Amino acid sequence: MRREDIEAILAEIGELKCKSQKEVEEARVRFLGKKGEVTRLFEEFRTVAPELKREFGKTLNELKQTVTAKIEELRAAAGEGGAAEGPKEDLSMPGEPFELGSRHPVSIVREEIVGIFRKFGYDVAEGPEIEDDYHVFEALNFPPNHPARDMQDTFFVSTGHLNPLLLRTHTSSVQVRAMEKMDLPIRVVCPGRVFRNEAISARAHCIFHQIEGLYIDENVTFADLKQAILLFAREMFGPDTEIRMRPSFFPFTEPSAEVDVSCNICHGKGCNICKGTGWLEIMGCGMVDPNVLKASGIDPEKYSGFAFGMGLERIAMLKWRVNDLRHYFENDLRFLREFQTATEV
Ligand code: PHE
Numbered sequence: 112m113r114r115e116d117i118e119a120i121l122a123e124i125g126e127l128k129c130k131s132q133k134e135v136e137e138a139r140v141r142f143l144g145k146k147g148e149v150t151r152l153f154e155e156f157r158t159v160a161p162e163l164k165r166e167f168g169k170t171l172n173e174l175k176q177t178v179t180a181k182i183e184e185l186r187a188a189a190g191e192g193g194a195a196e197g198p199k200e201d202l203s204m205p206g207e208p209f210e211l212g213s214r215h216p217v218s219i220v221r222e223e224i225v226g227i228f229r230k231f232g233y234d235v236a237e238g239p240e241i242e243d244d245y246h247v248f249e250a251l252n253f254p255p256n257h258p259a260r261d262m263q264d265t266f267f268v269s270t271g272h273l274n275p276l277l278l279r280t281h282t283s284s285v286q287v288r289a290m291e292k293m294d295l296p297i298r299v300v301c302p303g304r305v306f307r308n309e310a311i312s313a314r315a316h317c318i319f320h321q322i323e324g325l326y327i328d329e330n331v332t333f334a335d336l337k338q339a340i341l342l343f344a345r346e347m348f349g350p351d352t353e354i355r356m357r358p359s360f361f362p363f364t365e366p367s368a369e370v371d372v373s374c375n376i377c378h379g380k381g382c383n384i385c386k387g388t389g390w391l392e393i394m395g396c397g398m399v400d401p402n403v404l405k406a407s408g409i410d411p412e413k414y415s416g417f418a419f420g421m422g423l424e425r426i427a428m429l430k431w432r433v434n435d436l437r438h439y440f441e442n443d444l445r446f447l448r449e450f451q452t453a454t455e456v
């Protein structure tokens with residue numbers, strides 16, 4: 112070991128400048144690393160003559176302290192947070208894009224409709240998908256021999272007793288449960304999945320989604336029903352929308368009607384979406400049958416109400432003009448990605 116070696120290092124370290132943390136790290140390795148110049152001198156120290164050890168030892172320790180202090184000073188000066196090992200990554204590199212999911216079109220439509228009825232003061236009620244005959248049919252005034260009670264139309268989970276379990280065919284069952292347990296007046300919408308034993312095609316599916324609504328209070332009239340539906344239709348399809356009601360039949364409402372909205376594509380002139388009529392059918396509705404109120408313990412002399420129900424896929428078809436129902440259930444990403452921007456709105 113020669114004194115000049117130590118002085119050479121001191122001279123060099125005195126002059127040393129680093130532009131980045133990377134250069135500081137390189138300097139640290141060069142002087143203090145396992146094979147660094149200072150480390151090497153410490154190894155050589157073992158062979159130094161005993162009478163010189165004291166002096167060289169002191170000088171070497173001073174050298175190490177000087178070099179360490181200088182490296183620390185350079186590291187602080189080079190900025191970038193002074194991380195012990197400097198930045199490992201190239202921060203200017205483009206990042207990995209996030210895979211953005213999107214809402215399903217049926218969910219978009221459901222949220223829109225629920226949002227409109229919430230503004231009107233309706234609550235949301237939910238109920239079981241596996242229901243009993245009582246809540247799906249009996250309490251809703253379906254006669255015992257009604258075709259909906261046939262295995263051909265309804266999926267039964269259990270049979271052979273008075274109140275068999277089945278997959279609900281409409282969410283009117285949730286309205287029955289609401290009438291049983293809620294205080295009057297009742298104002299609810301019931302969104303949910305329903306099941307019917309249908310062959311799957313572009314126009315029919317064995318699973319689909321509904322939103323049904325129920326309003327019960329004193330003095331509720333057909334005029335209230337009509338106004339509620341008109342306001343809903345204008346919120347949903349635009350302020351110029353008109354509605355018309357055609358007489359219909361449901362066991363649980365009397366009178367009953369089908370509701371059409373004016374075609375917002377051709378504005379009544381007739382196109383292939385409205386099949387030339389200028390009108391699109393969107394829902395069924397009616398005044399709750401007194402038998403239904405009675406079955407759930409509500410006095411039909413004092414209270415009256417209206418109910419309505421619509422299919423979400425049907426509304427989605429009108430909104431986006433996707434006319435094959437199967438698209439809504441296949442989860443083909445090419446289809447679902449079409450709704451990415453609709454979700455962000
Ligand atoms: N429950 C009916 C259906 O599933 C829709 C409906 C609800 C009709 C309420 C009238 C009143 O088709």
